[in-house]
Amino acid sequence: MSTGSATPGPVCRVGLVVYPGFKTLEATGPLSVLRYANEHLRAAGQAGGYEVTVMAPEPGHVPSDTLMTLDATAPLPEGDLPGTVFVAGAAGIExxxxxxxxxxxxxxxxxxRTDRFAALCTGSFFLAAAGLLDGKTAATHWNYADRLRQIFPQVTVDADAIFLRHGNLWTSAGVTAAIDLSLAFVEQDYGRDIALRVARRARHGDVSQASGRAVAVLDHADGADGGRLGDGRHPNVAQPEPRPADDGRGHGRPRRDEPAQLYPRVHRRTGCVADGVA
Incomplete structure (x- = not known):
């Protein structure tokens, strides 16, 4: 598989998990990014795209933290899982x-069992409660970072990270970071060009508004070993270029105070690749 760009591939099945009280923007942000990606793929004559299902413990009209509700059309699956799953956070997470x-x-x-499982904002509490973040570093909404540490002391919390990765598990910071992570997944799946087009649309058309965390250094999102890449890196991922903002503590993940820029790198596709490598 080429390291220069992602190649057109199969449709990526995505599940968005909601429940009463979920944060509206953490659902609508990824939904919009994936819909924009589908539109740009069609316009470019590329195959693939995203097939999204809204799922809930109890399907039906699920109220959010605003006046909006989402129609969850499917229960939480046990057999045929989507390749990518997003779990929205909630203000009343406890x-x-x-x-x-x-x-x-x-x-x-x-x-x-999924290729990518992303806990958005305080959705990280669900992964922590499941024991899946034990011994790992996680991102979450900055205002809930201390509480996550208190309830789950076995989890290291990075309150400055936009998103972090451990294997197939991803955690993100609050609210709009869900858009950043979704854009990063689009780049993984369909390449930098499509991700840039979506980022421009999501950021009102001006590429300078598409922050460095929007199309981010995905391999540097690894939270293991202090955020540095370990032996588990993909062999055909381009080596990361040094960044002036790296100071040791920040190295290894996009951060909240990154300057507005788009990283000039393309990354290996994951999550819906035909060979099953995640």
Whole structure:
């Protein structure tokens, strides 16, 4: 597989998990990014795209933290899982953890079986409660970082990271970071050009507004070993270029204070590749 750009591939199946009280923007942001990606792929004559299903512990009209509801058309699957799963966060995450024990159990059983499992914002609490973040570094909403540390001391919390990766598990910072992570997935799946087009649209057309975290250094999102890439890197991923902002502590992940720029790198596709390598 080429390291220069992603090649057209199969449709990527995506599941968005919501539950009562989920954060609206953490659902609508990724949904919009993936829809824009589909439109740009069609306009470019490329195959593939995203097939998105909204899922919930109890399907139906699911209320958010605003006046909006989402129609969850499917229950949480146990067999045929989507390649990519997003779990939205909630402002009242501790109440959600108590109320959604079945979702925690579902994460424990099924997150390791997906190609990419992304916990958005306080969605990281579900992965932590499932024991999947033990000994790992996780991102979350900055205002909930201390609480995540208190409830789950076995998890190292990086309150400055936009998103972090451990194997197939991804965690992100709050709210709009879900858009950044979704854009990063688009780049993985369909290449930098499509991701840039979506980023321009998501950022009101001016590429200078598409922040460095939008199309990010994905391999540097690894949270293991202090955020540095370890032996598990893909052999055909281009080596990361040094960044002036790297100071040792920040090396290894896009950060909240990154300057507005797009990283000039393309990364290996994951999540929906035909050879199954994640």
């Amino acid at each position: 109440a959600a953890l108590e109320r959604e024990a079945a979702l925690v159990s579902w994460c424990r059983r099924n997150a390791p």
